[in-house]
Structure formats: C-alpha cells, structure tokens
Amino acid sequence: xxxxxxxxxxxxxxxxxxxxxxxxxxxxxxxxxxxxxxxxxxxxxxxxxxxxxxxxxxxxxxxxxxxxxxxxxxxxxxxxxxxxxxxxxxxxxxxxxxxxxxxxxxxxxxxxxxxxxxxxxxxxxxxxxxxxxxxxxxxxxxxxxxxxxxxxxxxxxxxxxxxxxxxxxxxxxxxxxxxxxxxxxxxxxxxxxxxxxxxxxxxxxxxxxxxxxxxxxxxxxxxxxxxxxxxxxxxxxxxxxxxxxxxxxxxxxxxxxxxxxxxxxxxxxxxxxxxxxxxxxxxxxxxxxxxxxxxxxxxxxxxxxxxxxxxxxxxxxxxxxxxxxxxxxxxxxxxxxxxxxxxxxxxxxxxxxxxxxxxxxxxxxxxxxxxxxxxxxxxxxxxxxxxxxxxxxxxxxxxxxxxxxxxxxxxxxxxxxxxxxxxxxxxxxxxxxxxxxxxxxxxxxxxxxxxxxxxxxxxxxxxxxxxxxxxxxxxxxxxxxxxxxxxxxxxxxxxxxxxxxxxxxxxxxxxxxxxxxxxxxxxxxxxxxxxxxxxxxxxxxxxxxxxxxxxxxxxxxxxxxxxxxxxxxxxxxxxxxxxxxxxxxxxxxxxxxxxxxxxxxxxxxxxxxxxxxxxxxxxxxxxxxxxxxxxxxxxxxxxxxxxxx
Numbered sequence: 001x002x003x004x005x006x007x008x009x010x011x012x013x014x015x016x017x018x019x020x021x022x023x024x025x026x027x028x029x030x031x032x033x034x035x036x037x038x039x040x041x042x043x044x045x046x047x048x049x050x051x052x053x054x055x056x057x058x059x060x061x062x063x064x065x066x067x068x069x070x071x072x073x074x075x076x077x078x079x080x081x082x083x084x085x086x087x088x089x090x091x092x093x094x095x096x097x098x099x100x101x102x103x104x105x106x107x108x109x110x111x112x113x114x115x116x117x118x119x120x121x122x123x124x125x126x127x128x129x130x131x132x133x134x135x136x137x138x139x140x141x142x143x144x145x146x147x148x149x150x151x152x153x154x155x156x157x158x159x160x161x162x163x164x165x166x167x168x169x170x171x172x173x174x175x176x177x178x179x180x181x182x183x184x185x186x187x188x189x190x191x192x193x194x195x196x197x198x199x200x201x202x203x204x205x206x207x208x209x210x211x212x213x214x215x216x217x218x219x220x221x222x223x224x225x226x227x228x229x230x231x232x233x234x235x236x237x238x239x240x241x242x243x244x245x246x247x248x249x250x251x252x253x254x255x256x257x258x259x260x261x262x263x264x265x266x267x268x269x270x271x272x273x274x275x276x277x278x279x280x281x282x283x284x285x286x287x288x289x290x291x292x293x294x295x296x297x298x299x300x301x302x303x304x305x306x307x308x309x310x311x312x313x314x315x316x317x318x319x320x321x322x323x324x325x326x327x328x329x330x331x332x333x334x335x336x337x338x339x340x341x342x343x344x345x346x347x348x349x350x351x352x353x354x355x356x357x358x359x360x361x362x363x364x365x366x367x368x369x370x371x372x373x374x375x376x377x378x379x380x381x382x383x384x385x386x387x388x389x390x391x392x393x394x395x396x397x398x399x400x401x402x403x404x405x406x407x408x409x410x411x412x413x414x415x416x417x418x419x420x421x422x423x424x425x426x427x428x429x430x431x432x433x434x435x436x437x438x439x440x441x442x443x444x445x446x447x448x449x450x451x452x453x454x455x456x457x458x459x460x461x462x463x464x465x466x467x468x469x470x471x472x473x474x475x476x477x478x479x480x481x482x483x484x485x486x487x488x489x490x491x492x493x494x495x496x497x498x499x500x501x502x503x504x505x506x507x508x509x510x511x512x513x514x515x516x517x518x519x520x521x522x523x524x525x526x527x528x529x530x531x532x533x534x535x536x537x538x539x540x541x542x543x544x545x546x547x548x549x550x551x552x553x554x555x556x557x558x559x560x561x562x563x564x565x566x567x568x569x570x571x572x573x574x575x576x577x578x579x580x581x582x583x584x585x586x587x588x589x590x591x592x593x594x595x596x597x598x599x600x601x602x603x604x605x606x607x608x609x610x611x612x613x614x615x616x617x618x619x620x621x622x623x624x625x626x627x628x629x630x631x632x633x634x635x636x637x638x639x640x641x642x643x644x645x
Contacts, residue, residue, distance in 0.1 A: 031094040031157055032178065034101070039183040044175045045071055047091035051084050051171070059122050062088065062161065074173050087171040089162040093178065095152040104141075104184040105148045105162065107131075109172035112165050116140075116148045119159040127151070133165065147184060206400060207244040213237040213407060220414075229414070232281035239274035240403070246270070269312055275336060276305040285410070286343055286359060294342050301335045308332055333374055340367035358416065362409035369402030452478070452506060471509055478502045485534035493562075493571070494527040496534060500560070503538055507545050514555025515545065522563035530564075530571060532642050533611050533619075539604045540575050540621070540638045548579020548636055556635075564644075573640040581625055581633025617643035 029048050032041060050065035070089060095101060107114055112133035117124040128140035128148040140148040152158060164174050179187070217234035221227065279301050282288070288295045311328045340363050347360040373393060376382045382390075392398070452475050459468035481499045485491050501519060508515045521527060541558065549556040559576045579585070608619050619642050628634040 029090060029092050029159075031092045034093065034095050034097065034103075034152065038180065040177060040179045042175055042177050043070055043089060043091050045069065047089050047176075049074065049090070050088045052086045052088070053084060054086070056086060056088075057124070057163075059119065059124050062090075062124075070175065084171050085165070087164040087174065089164070089174065089176055090159070091162075091176075091178075092157060092159045093152060094157040095154055097154055099154050100151060101154075102149055102151050102181060104179045104181060105150055105160075106177045106179055106184065106187075107146050107164070108175050108177065114148065114165070114174075115163045116150055117161040117163065118150070119161065124161060127160070131165070144188070147179075147188075202397070202400075203244045206404060207241050209404065210237045210241040210244065210407070213411065214241060216411075227284075229281055229285040232277050232284055233410070233414075236274050236277040236281055237407075239270045239277065243270045243274060244400070272305055272308050272312060275333075276302060279305070279336070279339065281410075282339075282343060282363075285414070286347060286356070288343070288346060291346055294339075294346055297335075297342060298339060301339050304332070304335050331378060333370065334378065337367065337370040337374070340370065356413070358409045358413040362406040362413070365409070366402050366406045369398050373398050458510065467509065471506060474502055474506050474509075478506065482535070488534060490531035491534045492528060493525070493530040493532055496532060496537065497521065497527060497562070499535075500537060500541065503541065504558070511545075511549075511555060514552075515549060515558070516555070517558040517560065520559070520561045522561075524566075525562055525564045525571070530644060532571060532644075533607065536604060536607070536619075536642070537573055537575070537640060540640065544575055544577040544579060544636065544638070547585040548577045548581070551580050551585070569644045571642040571644055573642065575638040575640075576626070576635060578626075578635040581627075582623075582636055583625070584633055612643075615643075615645050617645055619643045 030046055032046055047070045048067040049070045050062070050067045052065055054061075056062055056065070065088065067090065093103070105116055107130070113129065113131035114134075115129040116127040118127050127150045130139055130141070130145050130148050132145055134145075136143075139145070150160065162174075162176060164171060214234050214237040217230045217237060221230035221234060279298060283295070283298045288298055308328065311325050311332075314325055315329055343363045344360065344367055347356045347363060350356050351360060376385055376389075456468055456471055456475065459465075459471055478499060481495065481502070485495070485499065497519070504515075504517045504519075508517070537560075541560070544558050549558070556578045559574075561572075561574045561576075563572050564570070565572060605621070608621065611617060612619055619640075622639045622641075624637045624639075625633065626635040626637055
C-alpha cells in the first residue's frame, strides 16, 4: 500500500512538474545574444508565436494567448485559417555592449501590415511598422515593405512583439529574421539588382502604357466616334493605371482621417471597377447581344462585380471572412474566367469578320493565363504543381502580361476595324460622288439639247430646209458624242475637241456668220493620249456666246487655246471672247423678264468639286474681265486648269 502511494505521488509530481515546465516555457523565451560576429539570425526556434481571432493590442491580452515555439509545426491551412485575425511573434534580444545599437527585423512573406512593439514593463510601445497595408509615410524604411528598424539600448535585454495582420485571404506564415544594418544593406542591394528588371520597371512601364491607352481611347471617344467601346476601354485603362502605379508607390492615395484608406486598399479596390468596365468593353466591342446566352452571362458577371464592392468593404472593415464572403472573395474571378472561354467561342465562330481575328487571340491569351495561374489555386492543387511552374510564376506576372498583350491586340483590332470602316465610308462616298457625277452629266444634256432644238426650230420657222437639214445632221453627230461621253468619267481630249467644234459650228450657223472662232491646240499637247472630264469646257463656251456675244449686233469672236504645263501636269484651256463683258451682261440679265441662272456653269462647278474629291485633283476655273485701252469692257477670259491624273 505504501508502495502504491509512493508511485502515485511520483506520478503526480511528474505531471505537475511537466505542466510547470510548459507554463514556464510559455512565459519565458531564450534571449538572442548580440555578439561582435553577429550578422543575421532567423527567429525560427528562437521565438514564440500565437494566433488570435480577436483584435488584441494590450500586454494583458497577449498573456492570455496560447504561445508555441516558432517552428515548422505551423500549418497555414489548419492554424492560420480565414477566421484568424492576428498572428503574433515574440522574441527577446540582449545587448551586452557598452553602446546603443540598431538592428533590423525582416519579414519573410507578403503581408498587409506588420507592427513591431517593445514591452516596457506591462505595456506595449510601437517601435515601427511595415507592410503593403501601412501608409507610405509610416514605413520604417522608405519603399521597404519587409523591414523594420528597432533600437537596442546598451547593457539591456529587451522583449519585442511583432503583430502580423491578415493580407487578403489568410494570415501569412512568417519566420522573421534579425539583421545588422550592414548585412541588411548588402542584402537589399542584392535584391535591387533583380527587383527593378523583374518587377518595378515592368510595373511602371505597364502603368504608363495603360495611361497612354486611357488618353488614346478618351480622345477617340470625344473627338472621333463617340463609341461606347472606347469609353469603356478608357475607364478600364485608368483603373489599371491606378492599380499598377500603386504597386510601386507611383501614386499615393492616403488620407489621415480614415486609416483603412491606403495604397493597398486602393490597389485591391481598383480591381473591381477595372473588371466591371473591361467586361462592358468586351460586350460592346464583341457584340455579344448577338448571342442571347452569352449576353445574359455577361450581365451576371457585371452584377457579380457590383456585389464585390460590398464584399470588399465588408472584408476590409471586418477582415474575418464569413463562408459566403469567403467564396465571393476567393473565387471572384471564376465568372470572368468562364466569360473569357465563352467569348473565345463567340469570336471564333465569327472569324469571317476580319476585325475579330486579333480579338480572338486576345481573349484566348487572357483565358489561358487565368487557367495557368489562378485555376490551380481555386482547386487547391498549387502545391502539387512542378517546380518550374512556381519558378515561372515567381519570375513573371503572367496575368499582367496577358492583360497587356490582350490590350495591344484589342487596340490593334480597334484600329483595324476603324480602318475598315474608313475604307468603307470612303468607298461609299466615292460611289455617291460617282453617282452624283453621272446625274450632273445627264442634267447637262437636256439643257444643251434645248439650245440646239431652238436653233433647228428657228430654221424650220424660216422655211430654210437645207440649213435645217445640215444643222440637224451636225446636231445628231453631237448628240451621239454627248450620249457616249455621258457614260464616262473621262474622255480622250481629241474626242472632246471634236465635240466642241461641232457645237461651235452649230452656234455659228445659228448666228449666221456673226460668230467666228479660232481653235488653237499647242503642238506639245498629245490629244490622243490625254484624258479629261467630259463636257467641262462646253458650258463656258455657251456662256461666252449667249451672254457675251449674243447682245452685240455685229457679233464677235472666240479664241480657244489648249496647252500643257508639263512640270505641274496641268492642261490649261483658255476661252477668250470680245463680248460685252460680265458687268454689262449682268445689267441686261437683271432687266430680263426670265432671268437665266447659268444652269450649265453651276452644274460644271459642282462636277469639278466632285472630280477633285474623287481623284484627289486640283482642277479649277478662273474668270477675269478684259478691258480695252480706254478702259471699256472688252470681253471675258476663262482659264480652266485641268489636273491631269
């Protein structure tokens, strides 16, 4: 019996002693000694950690937490769950030197906000802070989201606490390191050798690229097309610019009156409007209304991103995720990924539309990037992927690269589509101009025929059958040439001169010898090769006869000269008459009961304008008055400069 009592007492003593040892270990930690050879040491195995679902910020609250050795037993999936709000690390440093010194604490994983406290008696004093959720002005080291300064006083042992707050989904598992300033500086220098090329410069260039896209699409929308696709793309680009600028502190959007507003908050929040407007752009540009089911799924994606605004606000003001907000927050990009797959099919079946070729490649690149980078996280197989997969994701931001490639391809598509539209508009414009050109030529014929029939009618009234027959023969030849020319944009100069001579012969017969004309064609002019617009000269001959010479009792003369300016490729046709001049003709015209509106000349001017637009030519007509030596009107000079094409 005594033996059993002794055994029970021994067992009780062992249990109590074990518990006392555990209690003692949970409240005391080994001191890290600072020696002359000290450069860097990891807190792995030399510090304690504790996790909490509550917001603990006082020393007494921390003593109630369950502290454990900081080692490999930490399981991110089991212990650092979505319900964990705070992750604490506790360590002690002893400075046996006779002078104060400063060391650096370096975090090992991406974190939202890390705060270093020193225990002074029974309270906590903030030493410094870092992390993407910290304000830039509060960082311990400028532009460093991983390191915190902490001072050590001579001949003192000091206890410190590191508070690591949740970043996006879960708290990051940390094994902090303590470093001397010279070692940290050397390490930082090595980091900067690779960091600008792999991250900072790439992000800055990406931000600048999206700002240029924003300017381009905004100007296109405002000054050119007023098309919603450009507006949506501009809005998506400006939020992408903000997002990538904030990653390298290019923009600071921090306010003192609300601590939650910092670059990290704006960075994550900008993803929502960026995705919203990008989806609107895809729907507008790719014409998803043509496919009812894709159109309704796109609307669902837009509604989902509107809901994400509420989820984001809840997440940042109440970081512990509920099951519903966890699903929405963790898998927010799944509908967008499915939409890219549907849009890939939508554009593939419409590749007969030339502008969709680049768009199809862009959507496929985006879907592939999401499948490669994000999908393994959604189905929790990232840890099963090979080493090269993780190496690629560490070295290259594939999602950013995919968005950049997609943007370039869509801009190319927009430019290509605009070019096709411009060509189509120009073709339509030229077709309309050609039709109008034909209509105007047909409008000249009735006017010309009317004048000729008047002359034939005059001969018949005077019972002069031989002249009427001769006039009718020449008129029939002229009509045949006129009808042939009316179907052509251009005619050979020889044919045009032949028609003009027939017209002048008819008018000479009508004036009964009172009209004389001289046709002078320069020898250098190749009348069998040069082509000009038909019936461009005749209306001015008609004006010279009807308005210049008709009012002179003795009649008059018309001199037609044709020569070529080879240096400027211009055919110069001059028509000079010795009639009463434009001023006297206008005076007689104003007194006439029926005022002639020079219908033929008006139509000719319109035809010249259409001809110039259609052939990018510079054909023009100049009219000047002629005067005798005593200053009296002595006719009119018409100069027609026909641009040879």
